[in-house]
């Protein structure tokens with residue numbers, strides 16, 4: 001059984017030190033020195049594959065709608081890869097949260113983080129395609145949320 005470690009993205013960057021993507025100067029996740037994400041195709045993924053597996057990390061969507069970094073090489077839901085100077089410890093599964101899931105309102109196009117799907121579920125339950133931005137006071141009371 002592997003150890004399971006959860007970490008936030010800043011702590012992971014400080015600890016494992018992702019390297020800058022030298023192939024694409026417009027790579028995602030700019031850390032101040034350049035983008036650190038490698039794409040899943042072409043020269044970039046070829047470079048990733050040349051690295052030791054313990055230094056490869058995968059970025060993708062989690063089942064809860066948030067996005068995460070996981071250690072190792074994988075294909076499921078992957079959006080990109082990172083390579084770190086410091087390898088992942090052996091016999092360890094790591095999960096680094098990058099972002100929470102987002103709520104998108106069909107009615108007013110507002111977008112915001114909804115970590116536990118509290119907002120989505122509250123409006124769904126009453127078949128309201130609204131959000132705290134556009135719901136009336138009565139509708140907010142109906143779904144049981146506080147008007148901001």
Ligand SMILES: [Zn+2]
Nearest residue numbers: 105108131134
């Ligand atoms: Zn709305």
